[in-house]
Amino acid sequence: MVKITIGRHEGDRRWYDTFEVEEKPGMTLLEALFYIQERLDGGLCFRYSCRGAVCGSCAMLINRRPGLACRTQLSDVKGEVINEAHRDQILLKKAPLDANKEEVIVEPLPNLKVIKDLVVDMEHFYMLLDAVKPWINIPDDRSHEENIIDPHLQMQIERYTNCILCATCHGSCPAAARNSNYMGPAALAKAWRFYLDPRSNKEDLAELLTTIDSKEGIWGCDVVYNCVNVCPRKVPPTTAILKFRDVLKKE
């Protein structure tokens, strides 16, 4: 049996519940949450969709580190010794934690409002994303043109298109914890993806650089690489932010 302690939220009430789950070989944390919901507490709320690390819905704090429940093997995280240095960087809440127990601690993603239990409100995250206008405006008279992209450039862009908008980066970000208006790693990584794209037009790129050139934008980053370390798709937002800083310093 594995003990799973879950940070519960309902309205203004916050508390922790511990459940015992019968572990099966290859069981993921998401499957363990289903076990709890189906057999022990039907009121437990969590979000999921694809169950295959594609939709980004099941992001949560797992032993104080943001991650995807569907991609986390229970055997990898039970009784895990928490890295104290890392915990200091990203831990935003205090909760019972005993690393010696065969236990997993699961909590909602930080830096976003909690709706219930492990479900956070993604509205703010999407609003920050919208601020960088993550799309390409192609004039109607050019919409049927073929766009051939250099394969080397395409590989650079692809590092950023891999983002699944799970918000694990946002949940690990100390700048987002301090300032809710900080655009955050996901939006700035997305901005870099469109900055690199040769189909983006000059006017839109000039507007983009103005949008991100502030303490709420690229200058707000602490450059601690939490976002890079937790991203399940290996997107490197800090690299994008530093590249943007180089671009703006040269202007």
Ligand code: FES
């Ligand atoms: S359920 Fe889709 S990423 Fe986990």
